[in-house]
Amino acid sequence: MVGTKCEKCGRQFFPPRTFCPDCRRAGKIVEHKFSGSGTIVTFTVIHTAAEQYSMLTPYVLAIVKLDEGPQITTQVVCSPEKAKIGMKVKSVFRRIVTDGESGIIHYGTKFVPAE
Amino acid sequence: MVGIITYGAYIPRYRIKVEEITRVWGANAADVTGGLGVFEKSVPDLDEDAATIAVEAARNALKRRNIDPDQIGAVYVGSESHPYAVKPTACTVGEAIGATPHMTAADFEFACKAGTAAIQTCMGLVKSKMIPYGLAIGADVSQGAPGDALEYTAAAGGAAYIIGNDDPIATIHHTCSFTSDTPDFWRREGQDYPRHGGRFTGDPGYFKHVKGASLLLLEQTKKTPKDFTYAVFHQPNAKFPQKVAKDLGFTAEQIKPGLVVPKLGNTYSGASPVGLAATLDIAKPGDTIFVCSFGSGAGSDAFDIEATDAITSGDFHRDAAPSVQQLLKDPIYLDYAQYAKHKGKIVMQS
Amino acid sequence: MRDVAVIGIGCTKFGEKWESSFRDIFVEAGTLALEDAQLSGEKIDAMYVGNMSAGRFIGQEHIGALIADYAGMATRHIASTRVEAACASGGLAFRQAVIAVASGMEDIVVAAGVEKMTDVGSDESTDTLTGAADREWEGFMGATFPGLYAMIANDYMHKYSLTREQLAQVAVKNHYNGARNPIAQFQSEITLDTVMKSTMVAEPLRLFDCSPVTDGAAAVIVAPLDRAREFTDTPIRVLASAQASDTIALHDRRDISTLDATVAAGHRAFKMAHLSHKDINMVEVHDCFSIAEICAIEDLGFCKKGEAGKFTADGETALGGKIPVNTSGGLKACGHPVGATGIKQVYEIVQQLRGEAGKRQIEGAKVGMTHNVGGTGATVAVHILGRA
Numbered sequence: 001m002v003g004t005k006c007e008k009c010g011r012q013f014f015p016p017r018t019f020c021p022d023c024r025r026a027g028k029i030v031e032h033k034f035s036g037s038g039t040i041v042t043f044t045v046i047h048t049a050a051e052q053y054s055m056l057t058p059y060v061l062a063i064v065k066l067d068e069g070p071q072i073t074t075q076v077v078c079s080p081e082k083a084k085i086g087m088k089v090k091s092v093f094r095r096i097v098t099d100g101e102s103g104i105i106h107y108g109t110k111f112v113p114a115e
Numbered sequence: 116m117v118g119i120i121t122y123g124a125y126i127p128r129y130r131i132k133v134e135e136i137t138r139v140w141g142a143n144a145a146d147v148t149g150g151l152g153v154f155e156k157s158v159p160d161l162d163e164d165a166a167t168i169a170v171e172a173a174r175n176a177l178k179r180r181n182i183d184p185d186q187i188g189a190v191y192v193g194s195e196s197h198p199y200a201v202k203p204t205a206c207t208v209g210e211a212i213g214a215t216p217h218m219t220a221a222d223f224e225f226a227c228k229a230g231t232a233a234i235q236t237c238m239g240l241v242k243s244k245m246i247p248y249g250l251a252i253g254a255d256v257s258q259g260a261p262g263d264a265l266e267y268t269a270a271a272g273g274a275a276y277i278i279g280n281d282d283p284i285a286t287i288h289h290t291c292s293f294t295s296d297t298p299d300f301w302r303r304e305g306q307d308y309p310r311h312g313g314r315f316t317g318d319p320g321y322f323k324h325v326k327g328a329s330l331l332l333l334e335q336t337k338k339t340p341k342d343f344t345y346a347v348f349h350q351p352n353a354k355f356p357q358k359v360a361k362d363l364g365f366t367a368e369q370i371k372p373g374l375v376v377p378k379l380g381n382t383y384s385g386a387s388p389v390g391l392a393a394t395l396d397i398a399k400p401g402d403t404i405f406v407c408s409f410g411s412g413a414g415s416d417a418f419d420i421e422a423t424d425a426i427t428s429g430d431f432h433r434d435a436a437p438s439v440q441q442l443l444k445d446p447i448y449l450d451y452a453q454y455a456k457h458k459g460k461i462v463m464q465s
Numbered sequence: 466m467r468d469v470a471v472i473g474i475g476c477t478k479f480g481e482k483w484e485s486s487f488r489d490i491f492v493e494a495g496t497l498a499l500e501d502a503q504l505s506g507e508k509i510d511a512m513y514v515g516n517m518s519a520g521r522f523i524g525q526e527h528i529g530a531l532i533a534d535y536a537g538m539a540t541r542h543i544a545s546t547r548v549e550a551a552c553a554s555g556g557l558a559f560r561q562a563v564i565a566v567a568s569g570m571e572d573i574v575v576a577a578g579v580e581k582m583t584d585v586g587s588d589e590s591t592d593t594l595t596g597a598a599d600r601e602w603e604g605f606m607g608a609t610f611p612g613l614y615a616m617i618a619n620d621y622m623h624k625y626s627l628t629r630e631q632l633a634q635v636a637v638k639n640h641y642n643g644a645r646n647p648i649a650q651f652q653s654e655i656t657l658d659t660v661m662k663s664t665m666v667a668e669p670l671r672l673f674d675c676s677p678v679t680d681g682a683a684a685v686i687v688a689p690l691d692r693a694r695e696f697t698d699t700p701i702r703v704l705a706s707a708q709a710s711d712t713i714a715l716h717d718r719r720d721i722s723t724l725d726a727t728v729a730a731g732h733r734a735f736k737m738a739h740l741s742h743k744d745i746n747m748v749e750v751h752d753c754f755s756i757a758e759i760c761a762i763e764d765l766g767f768c769k770k771g772e773a774g775k776f777t778a779d780g781e782t783a784l785g786g787k788i789p790v791n792t793s794g795g796l797k798a799c800g801h802p803v804g805a806t807g808i809k810q811v812y813e814i815v816q817q818l819r820g821e822a823g824k825r826q827i828e829g830a831k832v833g834m835t836h837n838v839g840g841t842g843a844t845v846a847v848h849i850l851g852r853a
Contacts, residue, residue, distance in 0.1 A: 002213075015602050044618075044670075045665075045668040046615075047668070048609065050591055050595065051592070055161055055456070061612045072606075077162070080668075085620075093167050093171055094163060105164075107167065107207060108606075
């Protein structure tokens with residue numbers, strides 16, 4: 001997970017931002033690699049999904065707070081009963097969605113429980 | 116000395132039991148498991164494919180040793196189930212591990228031995244000092260046609276090898292291959308499932324080529340089976356590697372750690388790489404490992420490998436990534452309908 | 466800055482209007498507003514129309530021009546502008562109209578909202594609505610709109626006390642009110658059981674916690690207060706107009722179950738009107754999902770954080786309660802034609818203040834408030850209206 005960091009204030013951004021919202025023009029943005037470790041802050045179990053995600057239902061959608069600070073929206077791959085607020089998770093590389101049968105495959109990051 | 120700098124494996128969490136597949140097709144479970152020596156096989160999650168498996172295996176390799184991904188000069192991924200027919204899995208892997216843009220890449224296909232062919236190619240680039248490190252991966256989410264014998268064993272998994280010259284954890288002393296044009300098992304462009312020649316896949320396929328490459332290696336290295344601590348053979352089922360080991364003069368104990376097919380199934384391009392990984396998981400310095408893969412079409416790649424001191428000391432941390440046995444633990448079992456959904460065997464509205 | 470008044474209002478029935486097109490419903494709402502104001506179309510100086518996504522629902526952009534044309538105003542070349550802020554499009558259109566009149570730039574201005582959502586299938590409409598959230602970092606990851614609000618609900622329930630039944634009571638109350646509102650999509654009352662047994666959409670939100678897909682249009686006409694009596698005997702004064710923004714993605718908010726933009730806009734509105742909570746007789750809040758009403762009541766300051774569940778269950782937000790919330794039936798029972806909702810909220814408050822709210826009438830209504838939200842809280846518009 002490669003995001004950015006503002007060297008001036010130390011704030012880390014994932015998704016990456018090219019403009020520090022606190023320092024604005026005074027900030028200095030550089031690339032920053034995240035550990036992939038985080039904690040579930042809140043979540044839900046999606047039963048009705050958009051068409052391209054409907055094969056996965058029911059799936060856990062969560063807001064995960066990365067150890068470094070930023071929060072992201074992501075799927076947690078685990079059985080729905082297992083998901084809990086406060087659960088520690090780690091990143092994995094998965095298919096997110098495809099543009100149909102003949103279109104591009106979009107890969108990205110999801111999370112699994114960190115045993 | 117060219118060798119393995121680090122390695123990693125990845126196996127998805129889901130499984131289906133052979134007896135569940137026989138239940139659907141009306142076959143006799145005991146006959147099938149008895150005949151194949153395989154009891155269950157791995158199944159990819161709905162959002163996994165050969166590329167995600169390859170990335171996880173590569174990342175596991177990088178977790179074990181501090182290699183600068185920028186120094187990886189080549190990425191080759193061997194698979195029979197590349198997500199795209201045109202657009203290399205190797206590019207996705209290279210990007211995901213931070214090896215791009217200064218690297219060469221390509222995808223390999225040679226049925227179940229595409230991964231070991233990639234290892235040989237990396238050896239050449241590294242030995243000739245064209246690149247410092249090369250990444251070779253064998254990964255698959257293999258398909259077997261519904262109701263066909265291959266369906267009992269076609270599994271998902273893979274392993275990644277970083278090849279280099281400096282301080283390998285295992286030296287690759289020698290490699291050689293035995294190749295011919297043999298139609299034992301094939302898949303035409305655009306077809307969903309492979310076809311095979313039934314019993315023709317045995318002697319004219321697997322055994323001819325594995326023996327061919329194995330005997331050639333023993334001859335070229337002037338070694339005998341007794342000189343090796345362990346041996347890993349391609350494992351489409353448990354019976355073939357057990358038989359070829361015996362025929363060549365290897366013992367059951369030698370092939371034991373690398374024989375993962377009974378609980379994993381045949382991960383096609385991942386088969387020999389994962390078998391080797393399982394062996395490296397327990398190897399001690401000085402242990403020697405004989406490896407012979409097989410890919411239909413047909414060919415075998417044989418390797419003479421020796422674990423070095425680096426495997427248990429220095430900057431290689433074997434425990435930093437899961438071992439093959441750890442990856443086989445805590446499976447989640449599926450029934451046939453869920454398995455079919457996972458494998459894309461259900462025709463959806465397009 | 467001049468004082469502004471609402472001099473005319475109009476609203477179509479909300480629902481699945483299979484027989485009506487986008488153009489039909491806009492014209493219907495506009496015509497009703499003109500009749501209500503006894504105004505000739507020639508007197509209109511400008512139009513602001515709220516519409517979230519005609520581009521995806523009917524493949525049509527350039528809505529300002531389309532609407533001026535079909536309203537018969539294109540040949541007079543009036544200024545016609547489309548305003549978009551997802552579900553807050555209507556609220557923002559109203560604010561723009563108020564600003565135009567208050568500044569002295571324009572005199573008679575139409576603020577309208579329109580959305581025709583049923584010309585596409587539900588997969589397409591669901592995906593279109595996801596555009597109100599962060600497409601790249603929420604939608605792409607598999608978030609749905611109900612999913613995002615469900616996460617707000619779970620965060621809320623983790624921090625405060627709110628039972629599933631209290632949450633369901635929001636929908637029950639709104640359907641009760643909607644059954645007394647001729648323009649509402651749903652005209653029948655429901656029970657707690659209906660809500661609790663409906664299909665699970667995103668845990669814990671069920672079908673009846675969610676506002677539906679709806680077609681509809683509404684229009685109001687604003688004018689300088691000192692001219693209002695030329696057109697109506699019951700001018701309604703705009704006492705405050707406030708707008709606030711926040712991060713687009715829920716995961717970037719300061720507190721997941723507090724809509725800071727609601728808090729900010731609410732404060733600004735009360736300050737502008739020189740009023741406090743006790744002065745408000747009823748409020749139309751943005752109940753796109755039942756949990757949204759719970760948060761809105763608290764974030765606007767009508768009760769303390771964590772107490773809206775009990776407040777609702779105790780009947781304090783019902784027609785006879787301390788502060789009636791969503792006397793119209795809210796988004797839940799009226800339906801939610803996205804761009805039209807913000808204007809419909811003004812329509813309801815004006816009817817209440819004029820004493821024209823029929824079976825939903827709050828006795829002695831003098832001051833009302835509207836609260837319109839875009840996305841999961843990235844845009845909020847709050848207005849306060851009072852009898853002139």
